[in-house]
Amino acid sequence: MRRHARSRWLLAAAALAALVPGIAVAAPGAAVAANAAPAPAADPAAPPAGPAATIALHSATPSVLRPSDDELVLTGTVRNTGDEPVRNAQVLPRFSRVPLESRAEIGRVGTDQNLNWGARYSDGYDPVDALQPGETQPFTLRVPVELLDFAQSGVYIVGADVMGSPVDSEQRIRLDTERTVIPWLPRAGDLPTVPVGMLWPLADRPALMPDGTLLDDSLAAQVGAEDPLSTLVDAAADAPVTWAVDPDLVDTADAMTDGYGVVSPSGVIEGSRANSDAARAWLTSLQQATDGSNVLMLPYATPDLAALATTEPGLAGTVARRAVSVSEQAARTFGASAPAGWLDSGSVSTDALSALAEAGAGSVVVPGDAVRPRPDGPSATFDLGEGSLDAVVTDSGLSDAVAAAAVAPDPQAGALEVRQRWFAETAMIAMSAADSGATPDPLVVAPPLRWRPSKAAAEAVIASWTSIPWVEPTSVDTASNGTAGTDTDAVTPDPAEGTNRLPENNVEATAELHRQAGSYAGLLADTGTANQDLALAAVRAASTGWRSDPAAGRAYANSIADDLAAQLDEVSVTVPESVTLSSRTGTFPLTVTNDLDQAIVIGLDITSANVDRLRIDDVAERRIEPGARELVNVTAQAAANGKVPIDVQLTTGTGTAIGPARPTVVNATDYGTIGWLIVGGAGALFAAALVRRTTRRRTPEDAETAEGTTDGTAEDTDAAGTGPPSPTEPLRGTSR
Secondary structure (H helix, E strand, C coil): EEEEEEHHHHHHHHHHHCCCCCCCCCCCCCHHHHHHCCCCCCCCCCCCCCCCCEEEEEEECCCECCCCCEEEEEEEEEEEEECCCEEEEEEEEEEECCCCHHHHHHHHHHCCCCCCEEEEEECCCCCEEEEECCCEEEEEEEEEHHHHHHCCEEEEEEEEEEEEEEEEEEEEEEEEEEEEEEEECCHHCCCCEEEEEEEEECCCCECCCCCCCCCCCHHHHCCCCCCCHHHHHHHHHCCCCCCECCCCHHHHHHCCCCEEEECCCEEEEEEEEHHHHHHHHHHHHHHHCCCCCEEEEECCCCHHHHHHHCCCCHHHHHHHHHHHHHHHHHHHCCCCCCCCEECCCCCHHHHHHHHHHCCCCCCEEEEEHHHHHCCCCCCCEEECCEEEEEEEEHHHHHHHHHHHCCCCCCCCHHHHHHHHHHHHHHHHHHHHHHHHCCCCEEEEEEECCCCCCCHHHHHHHHHHHHHHCCCCEEEEHHHHCCCCCCCCCCEEECCCCCCCCCCHHHHHHHHHHHHHHHHHHHHCCCCCCHHHHHHHHHHHEEEEEHHHHHHHHHHHHHHHHHHHHHHHCCCEEECCCEEEEECCEEEEEEEEECEEEECCCEEEEECCCCCCCEEEECCCCEEECCEEEEEEEEEEEEECCCCCCCCCEEEEEHHHEEECCCCEEEEECCHHHHHHHHHHHHHHHHHHHHHHHHHHHCCCHHHHHHHCCCCCCCHHHHHHHHHCCCCCCCCCCCCC
């Protein structure tokens, strides 16, 4: 039975959908959950059991305080998260008059309540009265600047406590606290500017199958007018960001634009026209937003090279070369710069960097906390022994603030947090430079690769970057080239411990897919796009996008590899149980069957167990048409009689083995020249024996008769000799 490649791809895809029904887009910001703002920590003096409530800060106005300001206004919400009412609920300001000492302390404000805990003040409180279970109420705190009484320039902690009473008590207890930071700058106009470049990544978890169908319809839920990927493009469309684009995302969206199929347990279903229109509109908006902007093209599907290099270093190099090569093609289409790798803090290994460098990547984006020593600016170089790789080193503090905003459960609270942290951290940098008389080093900020911020958070990132008076928005190229000094800092990898990578069995599944894809593509007479389609499937299987769901990644790789193995099984060679040669040089037939619906080119690799006794001539490559069965004559030369085992291995045209080797036995009988001489000699001896026997049967009477007829005519002799014998005359040659 002939198998049809496309239908088999669809069957495999449907099986994958049934196997992993939960495949969906990873939770936004899952790769950076460690950086997310956690739930508020417990008070150093834990409140007694009773009512429960949470508080969220949504705004701090102004974002930076000066002596000319009269008050600080904090707004937000209070929500009853318990199962009983909260009585006498109030929100009161809390702040510390001790300035923070470092940018690292700014990052700890949301998690470390022992850091400058400060005091609660009754001035400016907002009563919210009773809160029923599940009820949310807004609040506004107005804190006089003279009450804050900050003594020196710096960054301070401000926030709010929510207080309330249980239903059976008049005692008020603290139910929750939320804090943020605010700069106090008596002379803000004297601060030097801080150049900051912003990377704006666009990537997604892979979904394309080799035949162009989609593993699921998750991308459709991201490219609509108000959906996450549209939010990212719209928020940065008019800002001088440096776009970092994964070509796999663009390919997947493009596959949706003109009708597409989505696999499901019941088979492939047609994607909706509305989704096709949304994908087309998103690609158009992306093209418009990036037109004339700086664009970095990421390696295709951003493979997990650190994981691959650990157990499959050869595969890491192969995948990197393929990912970078396809990215180079996309870069030319997009008008983008040379491909740049993108590694998280746990993946900055020498092996991963070497794979990128050898693949031809122009540079690599790495977090500042993953290199040593920390360079003065964003530009650095990795010395990799036999080569080097330029690096864009991102600022960990500002990048972490963006990451936290992306996963904040309350979008408005996340937007406030990123804004205030940016104001505070850049102010601290500018104040430090002003104190020393130095020029601030440029910074580069990188959100998480597959981040999905809310609209409020995305807009807050852009607004903070472009509106802070002492921040100068710039391109990443300009920031990287603007580091003070002329020499690029040399750095070494310092990857974070315990970072999530693809598990080893995902790497093994990718390796098997890569092997099967190479075998199948090498078998086809006309590969068309099959070679690249299958090679890219292996790259997608190695994507960092599967880290949040490794089982789905393995299922993706295994389904394609299993289908390829089944298709390879449709090509076979039939070998007889034994073969007999009737001479020293002889031929025997083998049958090759192609049950695929495509022409193939095959080879036969036949090995003798004893090459001194039996040699097999090389078999030329042969094209086999779809559904055809052809005989292939194999020539063998025997040096001696006897049986010699051989193995028949079917191969692709490039020599890759297809299936297991088939054993048989060649029996050489050596009926060569000597054999025929023996047969001829035996025949001559047999003929001579017949002649002699005939001669011995002649009697004396026969001789006399023969002599008596010498004078007669031939006719008379013939006449007498042809008649029947006399009844009284015995037959010659018989006994008397």
